[in-house]
Amino acid sequence: MRSPLTWLPRGLALGLLAFLVFGPLANLVLWAFAEKWYFPHKLPLVYGFRFWSQVFKPSSEVFATLATSVSIALFCVVVCLALAVPAGFALARGRLPWRGAILLAFLLPQAFPSLAVYFNVARIFYTVGLNGTIPGVVLVHATHGLVFAVWIAAAAFAAIDPDLELAARNIGASRLRTFLTVTLPLAAPGIMASAIFVFLESLDEFTGTYFVGVPDVITLPLLMFNASIGGNYQIAAITALILLIPSVGFMLFIERFLKADVLAKVGG
């Protein structure tokens, strides 16, 4: 059965899949390094870093935008964890009425088409002076990312053996001390995973920022969008590559952060 012929259909199918997965990415990379490329040439005529030096020169808006994007994402992580760690612990350990309904409530922002909600949030924020501000954008991103934070935190706490906490309590540790020295460190990898989810979700978010952030808060996705609409393919490709790095990195390493025992309890 090990004849090379059996590999032919399999190889063709996998090759086609590889082309479909990597082709669009390859085309993006080509544009990032193409200094001159026009029809009917199949590949760029001149390669180079001219647009890279343009993007990465100190006065370029890409740096300021990247700083805005990263700080929004970090604030977002802080807000989400501050809310999700207590909530996740209560959902995993406490006896809560309507526990299933509460878990589902956090899914609402992902379970409804969010665009119409965003421009209504913008309308509300306009009246309280949050429109076009960093805190406004952080709040919008955090609401959307909260489901990952709460669900994964709850799963991480649920995966911990309660006997370990009981042992600490038996030798006289207070509730708070048990939580801080036993429970929280054990749940840390799961909470780390939820933090990364929230960070990425915020970094990549476009629609909410489009309505709530304008005109003062410009994030990387908005910058990329403007470059793309303006027909500036190189700048769009380079900013897109900056956004790609954390996404692909997380895809490759997700299993290190999200262990199977935690994953099995997500949403349960």
Next chain:
Amino acid sequence: MRSSRLVPVLLVLPALAMVLALFVYPLGLSLVSAFAAKDGAATLGNFAKVFELYATDIVFTVVIVGVSTLLIGATASAIGGYLTLGENPRAVAVLKFLYRWPLFIPFIVAAQCMRTFLAKNGLMNNALDGLGLIDVANASGLLDWRGIIVTFVWQQTPFVALLVAGATAALDRAMIEAARNLGASRPRILVEIVLPQVTGTLVVGLILSFVTMLSVLSVPIIISGGAPTMMTVDMAFRINSYSDYGTANALGFISYAITGIAAWIYLRRSVASGGKL
């Protein structure tokens, strides 16, 4: 003890309050303004305007998102199925490595990739030209509704496939082995034994995917600029050009209604499985 019942509620409350204030309240506002005229009086005028101006776009949106959902379902099932039933470990490993790449790539980046890949002079046409299958000079690009579907399927399939593959990996192998010993072909085992047991997971994944695609603004703008376009683009246009919240919210209401049908199936599934997703 009273306190031990109150503490968990207090711990959940701040997070819940955030969802209520920043999602449920604006959602309610959106529903109310869909049925309100500029002076606040109740009216169906917004919907009359929507059907007059955007009926084509609503159909266009439903078709694009619907077709994408079906394609994602089929591709994700095929990937999940091969990962479970594939007999060659090396081919399974290659597939496992390949399919996940777009998993966390944002829509806006996927759209920019596809805008160049699917263009008349993009890498896809050039590759087909290189193989002698088409002539680029006479070919056209796919930068219209087809491009939007390709982008959606490319970006969303890994997520659904990951869920399906997780569910199929947890299945009891005995039944699969029994069917195989009786001489059932692998496609038949996939359709008759594996998929029926993971339908719940597949449907949940597809509904989340459906809702996500229904809210995407960047993809239709970047891939295909012109009309007809998706409802999200119309909503953004009503807001940015006319500050016309009534019509935009009526469009929003229709997108909730479209999702409502999907959410109903979703809630029924999750209640049936005891709150587990």
